[in-house]
Amino acid sequence: MKPARFAYHAPASVDEAIALLARYGGEAKLLAGGQSLVPLLNFRLSRPAALVDLNRVPALAYIREDDGHVRLGAMTRQRAIEFSPVIRRRLPLLAEATTLVGHLPIRSRGTIGGSLAHADPAAEYPTALTALGGQVVVRGPRGERTLAAGELFQGYLTTTLAADEMLVEIRLPAMPDGAGFAFEELSRRHGDFAIVGIAAIVVGHRGGRCASARLVTAGAGPMPVRLRAAEEILEREGLSDAAVEAAARRAAELVDPPSDIHASADYRRNLTRVLTARALRRAITRLDTLSPGGGPDTLSPSGGEGRVRGRP
Numbered sequence: 655m656k657p658a659r660f661a662y663h664a665p666a667s668v669d670e671a672i673a674l675l676a677r678y679g680g681e682a683k684l685l686a687g688g689q690s691l692v693p694l695l696n697f698r699l700s701r702p703a704a705l706v707d708l709n710r711v712p713a714l715a716y717i718r719e720d721d722g723h724v725r726l727g728a729m730t731r732q733r734a735i736e737f738s739p740v741i742r743r744r745l746p747l748l749a750e751a752t753t754l755v756g757h758l759p760i761r762s763r764g765t766i767g768g769s770l771a772h773a774d775p776a777a778e779y780p781t782a783l784t785a786l787g788g789q790v791v792v793r794g795p796r797g798e799r800t801l802a803a804g805e806l807f808q809g810y811l812t813t814t815l816a817a818d819e820m821l822v823e824i825r826l827p828a829m830p831d832g833a834g835f836a837f838e839e840l841s842r843r844h845g846d847f848a849i850v851g852i853a854a855i856v857v858g859h860r861g862g863r864c865a866s867a868r869l870v871t872a873g874a875g876p877m878p879v880r881l882r883a884a885e886e887i888l889e890r891e892g893l894s895d896a897a898v899e900a901a902a903r904r905a906a907e908l909v910d911p912p913s914d915i916h917a918s919a920d921y922r923r924n925l926t927r928v929l930t931a932r933a934l935r936r937a938i939t940r941l942d943t944l945s946p947g948g949g950p951d952t953l954s955p956s957g958g959e960g961r962v963r964g965r966p
């Protein structure tokens with residue numbers, strides 16, 4: 655099918671893009687990589703009055719490291735993230751998650767901002783943002799807001815962004831030196847969305863103790879679920895096989911997944927257990943407990959509280 659008729663705008667700046675969103679009063683859509691939006695337009699599941707194309711706003715595509723953080727412009731292509739030395743060094747979990755996003759041609763067009771704004775519950779980036787304790791910077795006619803992952807995702811394909819607001823930046827604290835990490839998922843074919851995915855990060859101490867752990871799901875609910883009670887088992891009991899198994903069993907109890915044409919709720923719950931154990935085992939093999947550390951020595955609490963700047 656072809657999309658319904660729409661007006662097309664290609665602003666050169668963020669201010670111009672926001673002015674266009676305001677002008678259409680909620681009836682315009684931002685176009686980033688188009689990998690999710692264009693199929694929706696073609697099936698006429700989305701019929702915006704106008705598209706505001708961000709591909710000619712070069713100021714939105716960058717990866718910068720500063721003060722223990724990595725900042726990414728919303729229009730940074732997934733492929734640029736996959737091959738960035740800064741991301742591999744500071745945020746290896748994000749690099750690994752990116753290799754699981756669709757196929758190379760999709761990652762060549764798709765952007766991190768588009769994926770987060772689309773908020774597919776099975777997508778890797780919302781889970782990675784949550785696991786890494788990151789924040790997003792949102793701009794609109796009323797000013798700028800900084801939101802933690804938990805303040806951005808609201809439900810299935812739904813965020814707290816207003817129709818006249820846009821994501822401009824993603825801020826991620828660098829992972830602690832020596833942290834173990836893994837992103838495990840199961841999908842029917844390589845490149846498909848995950849049926850369930852698990853992001854795991856562990857920060858170790860000598861003697862098998864776990865200083866902090868982060869476990870977050872994809873596809874096991876309408877948005878990423880942080881498995882705090884499972885993380886606590888590791889922080890209390892360490893990183894032995896028994897503790898990993900106990901954390902994985904607890905993880906399965908903490909999710910309330912949907913049944914759909916791809917899998918039943920029971921299957922997804924069981925996958926949550928299996929993939930949590932698998933992700934933790936792989937993360938532990940990567941853990942460098944002897945690392946002297948040059949960066950932070952524990953995981954950032956949760957991306958912190960969001961801030962609102964400008965007029966409310």
Ligand SMILES: Cc1cc2nc3c(=O)[nH]c(=O)nc-3n(C[C@H](O)[C@H](O)[C@H](O)COP(=O)(O)OP(=O)(O)OC[C@H]3O[C@@H](n4cnc5c(N)ncnc54)[C@H](O)[C@@H]3O)c2cc1C
Nearest residue numbers: 684686687688689690691756764765768769771777778821
């Ligand atoms: C065959 C196929 C397989 C795929 N497999 C996967 C997969 O395994 N994992 C995965 O995560 N993704 C997958 N995707 C989706 C892909 O990652 C998309 O790139 C991503 O979801 C959307 O990014 P985009 O830049 O293409 O955004 P677009 O499609 O352009 O936009 C998506 C939505 O976000 C909005 N938007 C875009 N940018 C902004 C912004 N800066 N501020 C606010 N709103 C904005 C748009 O208005 C639209 O509503 C797949 C896609 C295809 C076609």
